[in-house]
Amino acid sequence: MTGVSPAVRLLAAELLPAFYDQLKNIAQRTRSRLGGTQTLQTTALVHEAFLRLRHSACFTDETHFLRAAALAMRHALINYAAARVADKRGGGQLHMTLSNAETIGVDTDEGMLALNEALERLSTQIPRLAEVIECRFFGGYSEEDTARTLGLSLRTVQRDCLKARAWLYRELGGTL
Numbered sequence: 627m628t629g630v631s632p633a634v635r636l637l638a639a640e641l642l643p644a645f646y647d648q649l650k651n652i653a654q655r656t657r658s659r660l661g662g663t664q665t666l667q668t669t670a671l672v673h674e675a676f677l678r679l680r681h682s683a684c685f686t687d688e689t690h691f692l693r694a695a696a697l698a699m700r701h702a703l704i705n706y707a708a709a710r711v712a713d714k715r716g717g718g719q720l721h722m723t724l725s726n727a728e729t730i731g732v733d734t735d736e737g738m739l740a741l742n743e744a745l746e747r748l749s750t751q752i753p754r755l756a757e758v759i760e761c762r763f764f765g766g767y768s769e770e771d772t773a774r775t776l777g778l779s780l781r782t783v784q785r786d787c788l789k790a791r792a793w794l795y796r797e798l799g800g801t802l
Contacts, residue, residue: 638679641691649675649695655766656699666706674702689775696765703764704742707735744797748790755790758783 642649653671666674675698685691749756754776761772773783 638676638682638685638691641685641688642676645688645692645695646672648692652692652696652766653699656696656703656764659763659766666702671699671702675699678702693761693765693775696767697760700742700760700764703738707738707742710735711739740798741794744794747797748793752789752793754778755786755793758786759790759794762787 649672650668653668653675657666657668657671675695678698678701679691679694682694685694745756745759748759757776758772758778761767761775762769765772765775767775769780769783769787772778773780776783778786
């Protein structure tokens with residue numbers, strides 16, 4: 627990284643021990659939301675996220691680091707699912723559930739990839755809605771934590787969650 631001092635590059639390495647237990651909790655909650663899909667183990671997911679974060683320039687605060695870690699976990703899970711799907715070449719139906727617009731559940735690797743693609747499309751159209759879903763689903767943040775992380779009001783996060791879930795439900799053809 628050009629123009630970044632070595633001390634700043636070590637910031638992720640300094641933050642990991644302080645937040646390791648919290649990252650394991652985030653990874654565990656994320657994995658449990660994935661239902662029956664075969665994913666990386668919790669510790670492997672945390673370590674994979676760290677490998678993605680270790681060369682980041684800097685983190686402004688704890689919230690920035692945890693949000694970046696949640697995003698890194700998302701990418702690790704997506705890459706893992708993509709590799710599994712590439713191995714299987716479409717062996718299985720897409721099974722996702724939406725219970726009264728309350729939760730997002732992914733039962734298969736294909737479902738995770740479909741969700742990721744939909745989130746990518748959402749982020750180009752309405753980035754804030756995609757950020758809210760990333761924090762809530764992949765980061766395991768509560769509505770309050772999401773509001774604090776994104777600098778939004780609690781009510782805005784609640785509205786954005788409903789909008790994003792409805793958008794994802796429609797985008798995924800009612801299979802969410």
